[in-house]
Amino acid sequence: MSKLRVGVIGATGMVGQNYIRLLDNHPWFEVVYTAASTKSAGKTYQEAVAGRWLMEESIPAHLKNVRVEDATNVKAAGEQCDLIFSAIETDKKTVRELEDLYASSGIPVVSNNSAHRHTSDVPMVIAEVNPHHLDIIEAQRKRFGNNKGFIVVKPNCSVQSYMTPVYALIKAGFPVSKMIISTMQAVSGAGYPGVASLDIVDNVVPYIGGEEEKSEIEPLKILGSIENGAFKNYDQIRISAHCNRVPVIDGHLACVSIEFEDAKPSVEETIEIWEGFSALPQELDLPFAPLQPIIYKKEQNRPQTRKDRNLDKAMAVSVGRLRDCNVFDYRFVGLSHNTVRGAAGGGILSAELAKAKGYLD
Ligand code: NAP
Numbered sequence: 001m002s003k004l005r006v007g008v009i010g011a012t013g014m015v016g017q018n019y020i021r022l023l024d025n026h027p028w029f030e031v032v033y034t035a036a037s038t039k040s041a042g043k044t045y046q047e048a049v050a051g052r053w054l055m056e057e058s059i060p061a062h063l064k065n066v067r068v069e070d071a072t073n074v075k076a077a078g079e080q081c082d083l084i085f086s087a088i089e090t091d092k093k094t095v096r097e098l099e100d101l102y103a104s105s106g107i108p109v110v111s112n113n114s115a116h117r118h119t120s121d122v123p124m125v126i127a128e129v130n131p132h133h134l135d136i137i138e139a140q141r142k143r144f145g146n147n148k149g150f151i152v153v154k155p156n157c158s159v160q161s162y163m164t165p166v167y168a169l170i171k172a173g174f175p176v177s178k179m180i181i182s183t184m185q186a187v188s189g190a191g192y193p194g195v196a197s198l199d200i201v202d203n204v205v206p207y208i209g210g211e212e213e214k215s216e217i218e219p220l221k222i223l224g225s226i227e228n229g230a231f232k233n234y235d236q237i238r239i240s241a242h243c244n245r246v247p248v249i250d251g252h253l254a255c256v257s258i259e260f261e262d263a264k265p266s267v268e269e270t271i272e273i274w275e276g277f278s279a280l281p282q283e284l285d286l287p288f289a290p291l292q293p294i295i296y297k298k299e300q301n302r303p304q305t306r307k308d309r310n311l312d313k314a315m316a317v318s319v320g321r322l323r324d325c326n327v328f329d330y331r332f333v334g335l336s337h338n339t340v341r342g343a344a345g346g347g348i349l350s351a352e353l354a355k356a357k358g359y360l361d
Contacts, residue, residue, distance in 0.1 A: 004360060005080060007033035009071040010087035012040050012048050014191045015112050017055050018344035019085050020045075024060040026348070027287050028355060031060075033080045034068050037090070041070035052192055074101050083360060085347055086111035089191055103140070103149035108360060110347045111153045114210075117218060120230040124153050124221050126160050127286075127349045128279035128293045129167045133222075134350075137359050139229035150359065152350050155222060156214040157342030158183050158243070158252040161334040163219050164317045165294055166258065168277040169270065170223070175236060178259040178328060181215060182242040185252045186305070189338045195245060205245040215241035236261065251309035252338045259328035267322055270330070271296050274319060286352040288345055290316040303335040314340035315349070 006023060010016045011034035023031050035041070040048035046064040053059060069076050071088060084102055086109050088095055095115035102109045116122045121140045123133035137150045144150070155163075161183075166176050185208060187195050199205060216239045223234035265273065274294040281289035290312035296319055297303045303318035311318055314337035325331040336342055354360055 001028070003028060003030040004082040004355070005032045006030060007035065007077050007081035007084045008087060009035040009077070009084055010089065011045065011068065012036040012052075013087055013089060014054065014188055014194075014339060015087035015343045017049065017053065018339045019087060019347070020060065020063060021055045021057050022340070022344050022348060024057070028352065029083065029348070031063060033077060034063065034066055035071040035073065035077065036068055038070055040068045043068050054192060072098060074098075074105050074107070077102065078105050078107050081107065083107075083351060084109045085344070085351070086113055087344070088113055099151050103151045104144045104146070106146045106148040108149060108354065109151045110351045110354070111151060112343050112347055113153070114156065114214065116151050116153050117155065118221065119151070122151050122153055123231075124155050124218060125350045125353070126155060126163060126222060126346070127281045127289070127353050128164060128277075130222050131280040131353055133226065133231070134354055134357055134359060136226050136229065136231070137354075152354060154343065154346050154350065155218045156211065157189050157338040158185055158211075158215060158254060158336070159218055159222070160317055160341055160346070161252055161336040162254045162256045163222060165274055165319050165332070165334055167223070168273050168294060169265070171277075172265070172273045174263075174265050175261040176258045177237055177261040179237065179239045180257045180328070181239065182244065182255045183211075183215065183252055184244050184246040184254075184305075185211070186248045186250045186338055187245065188250050189252065190245070200245060200247050203247065206242070208243045208245055211243040212241040215239065215243060248305050250337055250339055251305035251335060252342060253303070253305050253333060253335045255331070255333055257325045257328040257331045264329045267330075270322055281349060281353060284353070284356045286349060286356060288313065288315060288349040288352055292316060294319060296320060303333060305335060308335055309337040313345065315345050317341065
């Protein structure tokens with residue numbers, strides 16, 4: 001099978017660099033094209049990231065001397081790529097219009113930007129939770145006027161750390177009606193250069209602009225349904241979020257209290273549901289799918305960000321500390337790797353899912 005030709009736009013940033021790293025030797029996709037802002041355009045990729053390459057691995061040899069394009073050059077991307085991963089960070093209107101232009105030019109886009117997360121026919125996918133939301137691509141293609149382009153987005157980088165375990169419970173017949181979440185989010189979530197070191201070293205910042213709203217609203221679309229070619233939000237759950245920036249490099253950890261709509265499963269049953277949870281990416285054996293999407297850590301002081309963020313290619317969500325809550329039914333801790341599971345790795349898994357479902361043929 002020949003590989004699909006892939007472009008990364010926003011390739012020089014935190015998420016873009018993770019795409020470049022993670023896609024090296026991918027069995028289905030090959031990065032042939034990189035693009036970023038006018039600041040980087042015209043340089044080789046190596047020159048564009050000089051002094052700010054943050055990955056432990058070296059830049060893949062075949063990309064070092066590839067010329068970085070201007071991300072607004074949609075024509076060049078269309079001529080060279082079968083699929084675009086978008087990791088651009090600029091104002092939302094610009095991103096929305098640019099991603100629309102790609103899709104209406106017949107280019108599939110998997111995006112990490114929040115610009116299209118609430119567009120009524122754009123699926124916001126956690127591959128194990130709502131893979132069926134990709135079915136809306138047919139309706140989107142009618143709007144874009146071609147049968148190739150589409151936009152699929154990833155949710156906010158902390159959402160899977162609590163939504164995958166909560167979804168597993170809902171799927172097992174235990175709907176959750178209320179959640180209170182307190183996140184401890186890594187500095188890499190703010191991109192590069194991100195939060196100034198003097199603001200975050202020896203400190204916790206109890207505010208991340210827009211993050212609490214995203215944590216509260218995005219799950220409603222993810223759990224929602226498709227009606228007449230548009231998403232209808234799930235309205236059976238209420239979420240309250242506190243989002244904090246903490247001095248760790250990677251990994252978003254969430255302390256979660258949940259209340260069930262009806263009867264609650266026992267602690268043993270809940271752990272069994274989490275450990276046994278499996279979904280379409282596992283069934284299809286997709287290259288980036290973790291073997292076990294939710295790993296329960298039995299030690300009383302786990303999951304821990306540094307020790308558990310890299311479980312199963314950094315694609316597994318780890319949970320632990322399931323116990324009674326004095327206000328709601330249960331409390332637990334969830335953890336996922338923000339730049340992998342929550343960004344580039346999650347985007348790659350969504351693209352693999354789209355390919356497996358025939359949307360990249
Ligand atoms: P970042 O490190 O600041 O990188 C931003 C990228 O966007 C760079 O490649 C930059 O290119 C490019 N860019 C900036 N302005 C542009 C413009 N006007 N036109 C085209 N390209 C432009 O940000 P990041 O953390 O990688 O985040 C990228 C996106 O993913 C954001 O929307 C972010 O919210 C989202 N996200 C991030 C994370 C995370 O954990 N970091 C997780 C999930 C989602 P130059 O280098 O040329 O300036």
